Amino acid sequence: MEKFVELRNISKHYQEAVSVLDRISLSIQKGEILSIVGPSGCGKSTLLRCIAGLEEYEGTIQMNGDTSTENRTIVLMFQESLLFPHLTVLENVTYGLKMKKIPKKERIQSAQTMLDKVEMTAHTTKYPYELSGGQQQRVALARALVMKPDLLLLDEPFSSLDQSLRYDLRLYVRDLLVSEGVTSLFITHDKEEASFMGDRIAVMNNGEIQQVGHPEEVALRPSNRFVAHFFSEGLLVEDGFISSRDLEVFQKNTKHEMIKVEGRVVNKSMEHGERIYHIHIPTTNQTITLPSKQKFEDGEPIYLQYSKSDIHYINHN
Numbered sequence: 001m002e003k004f005v006e007l008r009n010i011s012k013h014y015q016e017a018v019s020v021l022d023r024i025s026l027s028i029q030k031g032e033i034l035s036i037v038g039p040s041g042c043g044k045s046t047l048l049r050c051i052a053g054l055e056e057y058e059g060t061i062q063m064n065g066d067t068s069t070e071n072r073t074i075v076l077m078f079q080e081s082l083l084f085p086h087l088t089v090l091e092n093v094t095y096g097l098k099m100k101k102i103p104k105k106e107r108i109q110s111a112q113t114m115l116d117k118v119e120m121t122a123h124t125t126k127y128p129y130e131l132s133g134g135q136q137q138r139v140a141l142a143r144a145l146v147m148k149p150d151l152l153l154l155d156e157p158f159s160s161l162d163q164s165l166r167y168d169l170r171l172y173v174r175d176l177l178v179s180e181g182v183t184s185l186f187i188t189h190d191k192e193e194a195s196f197m198g199d200r201i202a203v204m205n206n207g208e209i210q211q212v213g214h215p216e217e218v219a220l221r222p223s224n225r226f227v228a229h230f231f232s233e234g235l236l237v238e239d240g241f242i243s244s245r246d247l248e249v250f251q252k253n254t255k256h257e258m259i260k261v262e263g264r265v266v267n268k269s270m271e272h273g274e275r276i277y278h279i280h281i282p283t284t285n286q287t288i289t290l291p292s293k294q295k296f297e298d299g300e301p302i303y304l305q306y307s308k309s310d311i312h313y314i315n316h317n
Helices: 044-052 089-099 104-117 133-145 163-180 191-197 215-220 225-230
Strands: 003-014 018-029 033-037 058-063 074-077 151-155 184-188 200-205 208-213 234-236 240-243 248-250 259-271 274-281 286-291 301-306
Touching (some): 003 044, 018 208, 089 133, 208 215, 208 225, 225 234, 234 286
Parallel strands (some): 074 151
16 A cells, blocks of 8 residues: 655654654555554654644654645644634534635535534534534534545544543544545554554554554554553563463363463453453463453452463563
8 A cells, every 4th residue: 555644763852851752653554544552641642743743853754755744734633622612513614614715605515515424414503512522523523524634633532522422433433534535643542442443553652653553463462561561451471472362261270281370350340241350460460351251259369371372472671
């Protein structure tokens, strides 16, 4: 696939001693949704602002082979919808087109088409305060997409919404971005959200990209201990990482040919109709999450078992 956006050795420093971004190189394909996930303060939003041209930086950013910014249409979508409170839904969506001096009839037609795609045509005359949080974000999405951006930058756009609405809206937004073929960069600290939204994932920490790959690849084959701890689900051992899917849980030490690790059930929960156990491993001081059809009680000792062939060897950093 074509490298539509390419970042080469992007660095950002505040004052002289504080490095926020450290020689980041990254590419985004045409029509791809790339998720960047990492803990708060790792530099995700700063990188987004550099791509948008809102921050000075060292290095090179190319879009479609061009380093100039004059002809790019880059649109940002933030945690808050940031709709103009004194404008109606229709006026909010047409605002950017008006600034580009698009004729009134054309911009209204374009806005109405996009509002129909986000299922907000019944609310065109309403003001933002009359809308729910989810409706406001759909209007913000329509305002962004009506500009036909070369690149859409989304900075944790669902973080202010409650969990159920967040899930519904991200499904809706992803489907719309794919159907419109919009090249997108999605910023989040939520690994589940990153996996759901992204065709690929870039895991970030301390201003550096730790690993880039498809969600399943990163989850099952983390490149280092940080990625394994932050993003993947499984057990870190001295030699490497064992994915949760390769761990077996038993009440007793049963299979003698297997490697055994003793743990204790902290508590359990139900997720997607499946029983999930949170298990503490004293020898490595980890608490991991595993599904199991067996029934265990809180505080009950158990054994995790795996074979040597299940170990994914990783960098010790």
